[in-house]
Amino acid sequence: MVADQGLLAHQRRALIMEAIRRDGAVRVSELVEQLGVSDMTVRRDLDALARSGDVEKVHGGAVGLVGRTGDEVGFAAKSGLEPSAKRAIAEAAALLVTPGSVVALGGGTTVHAVATRLVNIPGLTVVTNSLPIAQLLESEGVKSPTSPSVLLTGGAPTPSQVLVGPLADMVIGSLHVDLLILGTHGASGRAGLTTPNLAEAQTNRALIGCARRVAVVADHTKWGVTGLSSFAGLHEVDYFVTDAGLTTEDRSALAEVVGELVIAEAADASGTDALPG
Structure with missing residues (x-):
């Protein structure tokens, strides 16, 4: 991801999902730096993605699809x-x-x-x-x-x-x-x-x-x-x-x-x- 303070909410969330699909998990601190936004903005984005069922929030960040019935997350994530x-x-x-x-x-x-x-x-x-x-x-x-x-x-x-x-x-x-x-x-x-x-x-x-x-x-x-x-x-x-x-x-x-x-x-x-x- 490339930091850009002009990103709209849906653009930030798309980038977050891209990172989760690639790495299995994301950290709030890393997203703040990469997206160039505040800690609170990142947490609001993760809240929105969690409500839509795209991620599961954990302490310090989020992981993709942990709670879904048929999804399996890798060892590293x-x-x-x-x-x-x-x-x-x-x-x-x-x-x-x-x-x-x-x-x-x-x-x-x-x-x-x-x-x-x-x-x-x-x-x-x-x-x-x-x-x-x-x-x-x-x-x-x-x-x-x-x-x-x-x-x-x-x-x-x-x-x-x-x-x-x-x-x-x-x-x-x-x-x-x-x-x-x-x-x-x-x-x-x-x-x-x-x-x-x-x-x-x-x-x-x-x-x-x-x-x-x-x-x-x-x-x-x-x-x-x-x-x-x-x-x-x-x-x-x-x-x-x-x-x-x-x-x-x-x-x-x-x-x-x-x-x-x-x-x-x-x-x-x-x-x-x-x-x-």
Whole structure:
């Protein structure tokens, strides 16, 4: 985008949408500089785009199409959403992992945050269908002798860099793991856990089927979101780990159906989550 203070509202919004289609997300601070307008003007533009259903606002900016049933946002675009919540959730979820156990890690940026906390837990074997998680753990293995052994399932990659499909399902179906840590596009009392990707839904079902215990990690913004395909009911979840942004009413609804609801308190309670700089 090129800054131009003479742009009309519809022109600015078209440029914002162009940036979101290209990058998956935008930051308010960057738009202020690029468009040559005030912070308030950018926020009004994002409000208008959110009302029309073109974007979803997040702290510090906006991301495209996160809330729509059939849309899937890439790993890079999602990585900047709710960072302090993800850190808190990751710390809490890592406490569920026992040294010497076999742990399956699904895809997504929240599970990736959990993976960063597992590198110093001794004797772990990690099964994953996430390319970023496998790359993270393999690189950490070079630095630390306690880093987990990693088994990558194989399969065809999605926009979220998760391996899915018949090959992934076949490999996963032959395994037995102590704990599965799984992310989700959305969660609701009616639809359960959902994803916009049909193949990923099937592979998630395979992961759940091979696990003795299932932990779902999802920040509060995932509650009430429904993707195209359901892959599990909330009653199948042993631990649902989320952050303190979940309302009291929603906490009660979740606690009634999952095995245990874990509320992770963020060390940084300022509420200033932002898209990455």
